[in-house]
Amino acid sequence: MGIFSFLKADNDVEVTELREKVDALKRQRRTLRENVEDLKIEKKVSEEDIKHMVRMKEEKLALEYDKKEIDWFKAKEKEIAAIKDQYRDKIEKNLEKESARTQEMYNEILKRLPNVNVKLQGTT
Structure with missing residues (x-):
């Protein structure tokens, strides 16, 4: 064995280490790729959750708006019914x-007219 065998042994050790x-x-x-895939999935789920929450909030706000609108109507x-009642009462009083x-x-006119009892007889 010569010098080359020593180099070969060193190379074998180095190759094994490499x-x-x-x-x-x-x-x-591989672990990093799996982590990236897991993070992508987690991000997608989070985005879907956020979209779902936003949709729910929008629906809640729409329902609240509709309720307020109904209450306003x-x-x-x-108010309109009260005004109509007041107007009807006013018209009834005037009538x-x-x-x-x-x-x-009419009573005054009837008092001024003479009371005439006329007996009409026809000729037969």
């Missing part, structure tokens, strides 16, 4: 006053 490093790097690369309908005034006027 192969171990390559294998370790491949495992690390109900309040306006009550009653006019009816009473007309009745008084």
Whole structure:
């Protein structure tokens, strides 16, 4: 054995060490790729959750808006009904006053007219 055998042994050790490093790097690369895939999946799930939460919030806000709008319309309908009731009451009072005034006027006219009892007899 000569000098070359010593170099060959060193090369074998070095090759073995390099192969171990390559294998370790491949495992690390595989682990990192798996981590990246896991993170992609986690990101996708998170984005879907966020979209779902946003959709739910929008629906909740839409429902609240619809409820407020319905409440507003109900309040306006009550106001309109109150105004209609006031107007109807006012018209009824005016009609009653006019009816009473007309009745008084007819009574006054009837008092002024002479009471005439006429007996009509026909010729036969």
